[in-house]
Amino acid sequence: MQRIHEKVGERYRNVFVTDAESINRLIQEISAEIGDASQEAVRCYVYEHLSLGKLTPFMMDDNLEEIMVVGQGLPVYIFDRIAGMKETDIFLEEDEVKRLIQRIARYNGREVDSRSPLLDARLPDGSRVNATLHEVSPRGSTLTIRKFRREPLTIVDLIRFGTITPRLAAYLWLAVEGLRTKPANILIIGGTASGKTSTLNALSAFVPENERIISIEDVLEISLVHKHWIPLETRPPDSEGNEITMDDLLKNALRMRPDRILVGEVRGEEALTLFTAMNTGHDGCMATLHANSAKETISRLTSHPMNVPRIMIPALDMIVAQKRQIEGGRLKRRVFEVLEISGTEGDNVLTNTLFKQNPKTGGLEEVLINGRYMQHLSSLTNLSLKEIDAELKRREALLEVMARKNLKMKEIHEVVQLYYRSPEMAVEMLERYITEAETKKKGWLDL
Ligand SMILES: Nc1ncnc2c1ncn2[C@@H]1O[C@H](COP(=O)(O)OP(=O)(O)OP(=O)(O)O)[C@@H](O)[C@H]1O
Numbered sequence: 001m002q003r004i005h006e007k008v009g010e011r012y013r014n015v016f017v018t019d020a021e022s023i024n025r026l027i028q029e030i031s032a033e034i035g036d037a038s039q040e041a042v043r044c045y046v047y048e049h050l051s052l053g054k055l056t057p058f059m060m061d062d063n064l065e066e067i068m069v070v071g072q073g074l075p076v077y078i079f080d081r082i083a084g085m086k087e088t089d090i091f092l093e094e095d096e097v098k099r100l101i102q103r104i105a106r107y108n109g110r111e112v113d114s115r116s117p118l119l120d121a122r123l124p125d126g127s128r129v130n131a132t133l134h135e136v137s138p139r140g141s142t143l144t145i146r147k148f149r150r151e152p153l154t155i156v157d158l159i160r161f162g163t164i165t166p167r168l169a170a171y172l173w174l175a176v177e178g179l180r181t182k183p184a185n186i187l188i189i190g191g192t193a194s195g196k197t198s199t200l201n202a203l204s205a206f207v208p209e210n211e212r213i214i215s216i217e218d219v220l221e222i223s224l225v226h227k228h229w230i231p232l233e234t235r236p237p238d239s240e241g242n243e244i245t246m247d248d249l250l251k252n253a254l255r256m257r258p259d260r261i262l263v264g265e266v267r268g269e270e271a272l273t274l275f276t277a278m279n280t281g282h283d284g285c286m287a288t289l290h291a292n293s294a295k296e297t298i299s300r301l302t303s304h305p306m307n308v309p310r311i312m313i314p315a316l317d318m319i320v321a322q323k324r325q326i327e328g329g330r331l332k333r334r335v336f337e338v339l340e341i342s343g344t345e346g347d348n349v350l351t352n353t354l355f356k357q358n359p360k361t362g363g364l365e366e367v368l369i370n371g372r373y374m375q376h377l378s379s380l381t382n383l384s385l386k387e388i389d390a391e392l393k394r395r396e397a398l399l400e401v402m403a404r405k406n407l408k409m410k411e412i413h414e415v416v417q418l419y420y421r422s423p424e425m426a427v428e429m430l431e432r433y434i435t436e437a438e439t440k441k442k443g444w445l446d447l
């Protein structure tokens with residue numbers, strides 16, 4: 001390895017790669033350059049010096065969701081998409097972990113040391129990382145890597161995985177777009193790693209392309225096909241204590257004439273700014289929030305540090321609640337409840353249940369569609385509830401075909417955006433994906 005280092009010299013000093021494609025490309029490149037070294041030696045060199053050392057093979061495995069270094073002398077844990085949490089036989093020494101943390105910090109233009117022993121950052125491939133130094137994690141420095149999915153989950157994936165039903169997807173499509181009149185304000189809630197951000201991202205595909213989207217996150221995770229999209233990222237305090245918070249960014253975003261505001265993880269004073277925006281007519285805000293139920297959501301929103309007055313809550317149209325559960329030995333993410341806020345009565349926030357999981361079958365069932373939001377939409381658009389329901393059915397049929405044919409992110413984007421311009425053309429486009437027999441059998445769309 002020393003020999004390779006001597007040959008390539010300092011040229012790769014600032015290179016840092018974490019995804020399989022870039023790692024393999026770099027191995028080829030260096031091998032070609034130095035000629036005589038074996039590819040295996042170059043691989044070791046790249047893993048050790050230009051990537052994440054012993055963690056690199058995990059980075060190259062698309063089946064993993066998370067990689068976790070938990071402390072000195074303890075095994076690295078991984079979270080597999082299907083099998084869930086697993087212990088590995090890989091161990092990292094404290095100085096190895098520290099070196100990796102420093103490499104990640106440097107890549108992010110940040111410093112981690114005993115004075116600021118916590119780090120939230122991003123890897124070159126977009127993965128989200130959290131690191132803690134042993135000053136605050138006495139069993140040793142830790143790393144938690146939420147691996148970036150090359151292809152973010154789409155509404156089609158969510159339907160295919162059974163996270164949501166085509167019917168709910170159609171309802172949310174209508175709500176996100178709001179028939180160009182009243183896009184809904186939506187909160188996606190759930191526990192840790194329940195899939196909140198992924199659902200937010202998948203639903204954002206329904207935002208019409210002519211709208212200006214601004215997203216705000218601590219670490220960029222949202223990934224959209226839309227061109228007119230400005231992602232903003234917070235900045236943690238520097239050595240002088242200067243920082244850019246979610247609230248700073250949200251206030252700034254409101255001065256940027258946004259049509260859509262997407263907030264990844266509301267948890268502090270930005271909640272009040274967000275609800276003030278919703279209450280002053282900013283529609284179509286979508287955000288995630290860490291809570292296990294609608295009740296808990298409202299109680300978190302209305303207490304410290306979010307401090308949203310109860311009277312402001314009804315500007316929120318709906319809550320989509322998600323969880324992860326084990327079903328037949330396999331991990332599954334499911335939306336288990338969708339509620340709309342129907343108003344307040346004294347100190348109580350009133351809600352209607354729109355969809356609810358059937359505890360026996362695990363399936364999501366429709367409880368009520370024509371609640372406050374649909375009635376509001378109907379009065380604003382002069383469409384009867386029956387007409388809106390026909391629209392809902394049409395979108396549901398489109399989504400079913402999209403799911404059956406497993407359309408990818410760009411194709412979904414194309415169909416959805418075309419649908420806004422011309423439903424007929426979108427249907428024609430989709431018909432290219434299905435056979436004539438299928439078209440007839442379904443009879444399949446009444447436009
Ligand atoms: N519906 C789903 N089906 C299967 N896997 C999913 C689903 N949604 C998300 N995932 C996977 O689960 C992991 C966590 O997803 P995500 O980041 O969206 O969750 P989160 O609730 O936002 O997490 P956090 O609480 O850390 O912010 C990711 O690896 C993601 O790819």
Ligand SMILES: [Mg+2]
Nearest residue numbers: 196197265288
């Ligand atoms: Mg998240």
